[in-house]
Each structure stands twice: as structure tokens, then as C-alpha cells.
Amino acid sequence: MPRKPAYDKNTLIDRARDLFWKQGWAGTSLKDLERTLGLNPGSFYAAFGSKDKLFELALDRYAQGGTKRLRDLAAEHGALGALQRYPGLVIDGSSTPAKACMLAKTVLELKNQNDQLAARANAHLSNMENLFADLFREAQAAGEVSDRYDADALARRYQSDLLGLRVSAERVGVDAKAIADEIAARLAELAHHEAS
Amino acid sequence: MPRKPAYDKNTLIDRARDLFWKQGWAGTSLKDLERTLGLNPGSFYAAFGSKDKLFELALDRYAQGGTKRLRDLAAEHGALGALQRYPGLVIDGSSTPAKACMLAKTVLELKNQNDQLAARANAHLSNMENLFADLFREAQAAGEVSDRYDADALARRYQSDLLGLRVSAERVGVDAKAIADEIAARLAELAHHEAS
DNA sequence: TACTTTCTTGAACGATCGCTCAAGTATATA
DNA sequence: TATATACTTGAGCGATCGTTCAAGAAAGTA
Numbered sequence: 001m002p003r004k005p006a007y008d009k010n011t012l013i014d015r016a017r018d019l020f021w022k023q024g025w026a027g028t029s030l031k032d033l034e035r036t037l038g039l040n041p042g043s044f045y046a047a048f049g050s051k052d053k054l055f056e057l058a059l060d061r062y063a064q065g066g067t068k069r070l071r072d073l074a075a076e077h078g079a080l081g082a083l084q085r086y087p088g089l090v091i092d093g094s095s096t097p098a099k100a101c102m103l104a105k106t107v108l109e110l111k112n113q114n115d116q117l118a119a120r121a122n123a124h125l126s127n128m129e130n131l132f133a134d135l136f137r138e139a140q141a142a143g144e145v146s147d148r149y150d151a152d153a154l155a156r157r158y159q160s161d162l163l164g165l166r167v168s169a170e171r172v173g174v175d176a177k178a179i180a181d182e183i184a185a186r187l188a189e190l191a192h193h194e195a196s
Numbered sequence: 197m198p199r200k201p202a203y204d205k206n207t208l209i210d211r212a213r214d215l216f217w218k219q220g221w222a223g224t225s226l227k228d229l230e231r232t233l234g235l236n237p238g239s240f241y242a243a244f245g246s247k248d249k250l251f252e253l254a255l256d257r258y259a260q261g262g263t264k265r266l267r268d269l270a271a272e273h274g275a276l277g278a279l280q281r282y283p284g285l286v287i288d289g290s291s292t293p294a295k296a297c298m299l300a301k302t303v304l305e306l307k308n309q310n311d312q313l314a315a316r317a318n319a320h321l322s323n324m325e326n327l328f329a330d331l332f333r334e335a336q337a338a339g340e341v342s343d344r345y346d347a348d349a350l351a352r353r354y355q356s357d358l359l360g361l362r363v364s365a366e367r368v369g370v371d372a373k374a375i376a377d378e379i380a381a382r383l384a385e386l387a388h389h390e391a392s
Numbered sequence: 393t394a395c396t397t398t399c400t401t402g403a404a405c406g407a408t409c410g411c412t413c414a415a416g417t418a419t420a421t422a
Numbered sequence: 423t424a425t426a427t428a429c430t431t432g433a434g435c436g437a438t439c440g441t442t443c444a445a446g447a448a449a450g451t452a
Contacts, residue, residue: 003398003449026222027309030440040401041441051440104363105304108296111366113223122367153374160375164360167300168352170307171318178349179356198428199419226410236431237411247410
């Protein structure tokens, strides 16, 4: 009996993610969303409930994409290979709406005015960091990284380096590729057993 | 003949900087500013012209504070000593309205909707990076850092590391002090002449 | 073809946005 | 003390914010 929606919800979430990623929370108005999604207010609220809810979906979708990309990389190039390639990948090409991390942008923008969403973004970042740690452990098991390092500490530092890289990549006049290369090169040195 | 303002403009700019720093551009309404500065709309616009203009002043004030803090550090501890202490300093204490860099926050938030302000923030970041490079060169002249490194490259990487550190410090559940220590420790290694 | 169920449309809501301006108040000079 | 020159006040402007909802259109069942 019913009538089917004229849109594909998954596609709309992708588009919303890209818009939010580029413009941020406050920088994206309902009018922007209606235009980009091709939805009138009524349909928008029937489909997503509120701007907050959609942003939450977009955040989850974003995080899911990041972990998938890294896992794929690990499947193809191994743990260390993936960790080395990832920095270059996230700042590469003009395919993404922004170079900076959407999760980091969200934490910075909303920490002091929307705890809900900021906390969710932060949780996704922690999740990602856990994945980094797993890969470092895997690299250690494979003998690619010395056991003398703490994988969690390496992951923490790697996450911080990535966030810095991606903020730098958002700036104009900064050679982000050079920074990405340095991060990757540093990882290669972790195999050595020299005294620190 | 005239009547003197009831406020000290410099103090107001400091307060505005702290508010903008913490809450960002869109997150700070005129009502917020009026409350924090103790100014009614009329006085506000008489004194500052617009929200944009005040934000610009706040941005400049912020950048000026950063360079001063670093220069003071260099005067007391030397170039390398200053570079090593700075990371710990910027994320330390609860004295600042936020841990993240206001310039970075501004670039991320406004790049796609207020070129004017984003570009100004970016320029301040470049300025800071030049100061880093000068200090690295100074450290090289003092023999604290090997000449085999390019000071500009070191500064670029240092800036990126700092930005990452300060985003990390804004998160909950992250041991930012540990990251700051690692950044400082890495600088100490730059004196060695080992093969890279 | 009639009916039911859902989706779509878009006008309009109250709240807030950044901002203006006329009227009132305080202070320094004369 | 009178006057000129600011500065201060706060009501209220038009625009936009996120959101609601009643009315109309489309599609599956009977």
C-alpha cells in the first residue's frame, strides 16, 4: 500500500557527511542540506529527525570509512605498510571534501557547546587509535617494529602526528606531502634496536 | 569636553580572545560577547565596528601572545631549550580557555566560509613557523642541532607536531603530556650526527 | 477503480542572528 | 554653571536559524 521514498537514504548520508565535513556543524544550515540532499523540510525531518541526528549518522559513516580504508590497506600491504601509507593517503588527491579530519574538526568546534556530538567524535577517534595500536602490535609480531616500544604509546603518537598532518594539509602554503613522508620514514626506523 | 569610555579596550580584546578561542567564531554570539565584555550593542559597535573586526583583533592578540611567550622562553633557555619547553607549556595548566590553537581552530572552522579571517589565521601560523625556523637556525649556530638538517623542514614538522599535540590535548582520555615529552625528546636527538 | 498508506510540498512558526539608531547620561572645558 | 562632546542604553530592525504541520500527490492493495 505505501509509497516508496524518492531518495536512497545511504546516498543522502554520504552527501551530508561530505557537506558537514567541509563546512562543519554551524557552517552547514538546513537550507544547505535541503539543497544538497534535494529534500524539502518535511521530507528531511521525516527521514532524519533533526540536524543533530543526521550529523551523528554522518559522523558514524565517516569513521566507518576511515577504518575500512586502513583495514584494506593492511590486508594488501601488511600492518607496517598500511601505517606508512595511510598518512599520504588521507591528504592525497582532491577527492575528499577536506583534508582535515572530520572527527577532529567536530571535537574542536563542538566541545564547548554540544557535548553529545563532540563526545561521539572523540569516541570514534579513540576507536581509530585502538586500531592503530592493533596494527603496531601486528607489526611487532611480524618483526617489523621492535618489541621495545609500547604499541599503545606508538598509536597515541601516530594519532597525534596524523591530526597535525591533516590540520597542516588544510592550510595553504604548507607542503603536507613532505610531512607525511617524514611520518612514514620515522615508522621505518622503529625496526632498529638502537638505544633511544 | 568628551566623556571617557567606561572600559579599557585592551582588556576587552583579551576577554574577547579568550571567548572566541574557547567557543569559536560561530559558537560565540553577540549576546555572549555583550555579556562577557559588559557592553550593550551600541557601545560594542561603537568600539569595534563588527563581530568580524573584533575577531580579527582577537586573532592578532592571540598570535602576539604566542610569539612573545616563545621569545621569552628563548631568552631564558636558549633556542633549543625554548623549542623543547614550548610544547609542554601550551598544553599545560588550566589557565587557558582551550588547549587547541586558536589559529588552527579558526582555519578549520572558517576556511570555507570566511576567507578573510581564515587567511589571517593562516598567516599568523606561517609567521610562527618562521620564528620556529629562526630558532632552529640559532640552535644550529650554537651546535645544539646538527647542520645536516634543513631548519625550514624542521620548523614545518615542529609546527605540525604542535598542532597535532594541541588537538590531542583538547580530547578527553589522551595523555597529551606524554606526547609533548616525546616531541621534546626528539629534538634532543637532533644534535647527533648519526646517519638518517 | 476505490481506498489506504506513505511520502512530498512549502508556508509559516518562534527564536535567535548580527546590527542600527534615536534618546538619554556623564564629563571636561569655558 | 552652561555648553559641547563624547559614551551608554535598549528597543527593535530585517534576515536567517532549526523545525512543524496541514494539505496534496503518488503508489501498493482490494
